[in-house]
Amino acid sequence: MQPPSPSEMAVLKTLWNEGALSAREVHARLGGPQDWSYSTTRTLISRMVEKGLVSRRDSHGLAVFAPALSKAAVLSGMVRRFSAQVFDLDAPLPASAFAGSPLLDDDDLAELETLLEQEGGEEEN
Amino acid sequence: MQPPSPSEMAVLKTLWNEGALSAREVHARLGGPQDWSYSTTRTLISRMVEKGLVSRRDSHGLAVFAPALSKAAVLSGMVRRFSAQVFDLDAPLPASAFAGSPLLDDDDLAELETLLEQEGGEEEN
């Protein structure tokens, strides 16, 4: 799994929140802080489809996008990469460190914990 | 502070360990896992000098490089960026999560903790 870039993370967060959105909707939700042109938003989404980070569905002629992977799956991957890369750690960080994240409810946190505890990266699936 | 890229982190780790090294020496220490050409190692080091990540000193005609920032300074920055970017967290992660890192002795860990606890990013200094 190619990791999402920072901008791509922003898009993913929106999709995790809202489920499935058209490009226009994604753009609207990102509105304030990102300040991209609509074109930019669309380019990001396309690249994410290529990377397999989001899936594209055609709803009555309109393209609608949804996350291809769960929050926990992506985040656990990011955490693993980070701790290996930066700290040479291969034992996982405790999921509890991320409680407090506005992205995660209790279920998400539990799932993240499970994924972080599993030995070894997830390989392909 | 521009964050070090993954490859640059590898170089920094070597320098934190060994103190100050010539390009040739850095290359030798990285030997196994990285498998770069010597040219690549040198390019990385140069870019890191430009970024202010390492300093260059001239020792009897030979260029010798040393880390420009402490382990704790760099790592705390990385942790902050990561937790903000990925988890929308602005409260800091607990330094204790990184005990166990082969990079950190107790002093490093204490320093890291201090830096992580400080409110707000470090600005310029």
Add this chain to the structure above:
DNA sequence: AGGGGTATGTTACAGATGTAGCGAACCTGT
């Protein structure tokens, strides 16, 4: 039928990163 708005695919371009080669200058042993 024509005009206005929207979606989609395609293309562009700069900067960062990974990766590496080239030529000039230099030291050192023969």
Add this chain to the structure above:
DNA sequence: ACAGGTTCGCTACATCTGTAACATACCCCT
């Protein structure tokens, strides 16, 4: 004085990321 090894500064080039425009095709209203 020269060959061989090494350093150093420069250049190159592909890929990824950030950022965006353009040209079509399509739909709806007047």
